[in-house]
Amino acid sequence: MKQAISLVLSLILAGASALFALAAGTGFEDVPTTAWYAGAVNYVSEKGLMSGTGNGKFSPDTPMTRAMLAAILYRNEGQPPVVDIGAFSDVRGGWYADAVNWAAASGIVSGYGDGRFGVNDSVTRQDMAAILWRYAGSPAAVSGQDFADESSIASYAAAAVDWARANGIISGKGYNRFDPRGNATRAEIATMIMNYAQYKEGDEPTPPTPPTPSGSKTLVVYFSATGSTERVANIIAEELDADTFELVPTNSYTSADLDWTTPGSRVNREHEDESLRDIELVADTVENWEQYDNVFIGYPIWWGIAAWPVNNFITANDFTGKTVIPFCTSSSSGLGQSGTLLANMAGTGDWQEGQRFSSGASGETVRQWVQSISLN
Numbered sequence: 001m002k003q004a005i006s007l008v009l010s011l012i013l014a015g016a017s018a019l020f021a022l023a024a025g026t027g028f029e030d031v032p033t034t035a036w037y038a039g040a041v042n043y044v045s046e047k048g049l050m051s052g053t054g055n056g057k058f059s060p061d062t063p064m065t066r067a068m069l070a071a072i073l074y075r076n077e078g079q080p081p082v083v084d085i086g087a088f089s090d091v092r093g094g095w096y097a098d099a100v101n102w103a104a105a106s107g108i109v110s111g112y113g114d115g116r117f118g119v120n121d122s123v124t125r126q127d128m129a130a131i132l133w134r135y136a137g138s139p140a141a142v143s144g145q146d147f148a149d150e151s152s153i154a155s156y157a158a159a160a161v162d163w164a165r166a167n168g169i170i171s172g173k174g175y176n177r178f179d180p181r182g183n184a185t186r187a188e189i190a191t192m193i194m195n196y197a198q199y200k201e202g203d204e205p206t207p208p209t210p211p212t213p214s215g216s217k218t219l220v221v222y223f224s225a226t227g228s229t230e231r232v233a234n235i236i237a238e239e240l241d242a243d244t245f246e247l248v249p250t251n252s253y254t255s256a257d258l259d260w261t262t263p264g265s266r267v268n269r270e271h272e273d274e275s276l277r278d279i280e281l282v283a284d285t286v287e288n289w290e291q292y293d294n295v296f297i298g299y300p301i302w303w304g305i306a307a308w309p310v311n312n313f314i315t316a317n318d319f320t321g322k323t324v325i326p327f328c329t330s331s332s333s334g335l336g337q338s339g340t341l342l343a344n345m346a347g348t349g350d351w352q353e354g355q356r357f358s359s360g361a362s363g364e365t366v367r368q369w370v371q372s373i374s375l376n
């Protein structure tokens with residue numbers, strides 16, 4: 001029986017990506033369900049903000065034009081009535097005219113000064129940040145961690161990039177680069193729009209009721225390779241007055257280990273060969289484990305599933321009698337099957353649906369979620 005269960009579990013794990021694919025189903029042949037932007041493409045197409053480019057394609061790597069970005073924001077705004085201010089010679093009569101006129105009248109976009117808007121010009125990454133920031137009402141920006149190429153960000157976009165990064169709306173590329181003058185791709189814009197929606201949700205005021213019934217104890221267990229999940233874990237713990245327990249691999253992950261863009265990097269090897277995913281932890285059991293009624297399990301999403309360093313904690317502990325709440329951070333993917341796969345791996349415990357946060361989710365977003373769940 002045990003053998004049969006473990007065979008089923010390993011099949012589930014081996015096919016995690018495939019299961020995730022079925023669950024998410026992007027509907028575009030060039031958007032694999034394991035792509036980092038798949039969740040965002042689903043979001044923008046479900047909301048009617050972006051559609052495909054024809055022939056069943058989304059063209060995730062294609063640059064976005066200025067007219068198209070204005071159209072997406074205009075749709076997001078519910079397409080309010082527009083007065084044609086006739087500001088741009090290259091806009092009149094185009095399908096994008098209402099959108100560009102609305103965006104210009106709202107101070108979200110401006111033209112080139114020669115009477116043109118540049119409808120078919122590509123949007124750069126710094127323009128993408130600046131346009132969204134103005135759309136958001138130019139909120140105050142806290143400059144946090146700098147990008148390695150911070151000095152090449154144009155001054156008009158600096159506050160926008162700070163704001164977008166601090167709120168988890170836009171992230172950098174590899175090696176902490178922002179690439180401000182690079183073209184923004186359709187996948188990047190879709191991700192930005194989805195993360196912005198989550199940021200806006202977090203703006204709603206948090207109800208004040210404390211959710212944890214008195215007398216129950218809560219533990220927040222997490223693995224975090226680059227600090228995003230840790231930040232969310234600490235907010236949850238603070239909100240619930242809970243204890244935390246960090247899962248630390250004995251052989252910790254360096255930046256080079258985590259670079260999935262380099263073939264043969266440690267994460268790539270572990271992704272390709274499941275037998276390498278047995279990650280030894282400095283500690284996989286918690287003192288006074290029996291006293292906890294609620295256990296949160298946090299992890300980053302790696303290739304659509306929970307980062308595997310959490311696995312040895314899951315298999316080493318008995319969750320009987322505990323409410324278990326998975327949560328994850330990711331660039332774009334949803335929670336997908338990650339929580340269900342861990343629940344199956346554990347075999348015990350009352351596992352809840354769980355929640356995904358963007359890598360830089362605001363404290364307000366996290367607190368709001370914590371307030372919405374009912375614990376033991």
Ligand SMILES: Cc1cc2nc3c(=O)[nH]c(=O)nc-3n(C[C@H](O)[C@H](O)[C@H](O)COP(=O)(O)O)c2cc1C
Nearest residue numbers: 224225226227228229300303304329330331332333
């Ligand atoms: C090896 C690896 C694989 C990743 N795979 C995905 C993915 O499939 N989908 C996604 O949206 N983000 C993916 N990411 C991004 C992380 O999920 C995201 O940056 C997360 O917030 C990192 O959390 P941490 O800072 O706690 O490690 C991946 C990151 C790494 C290092």
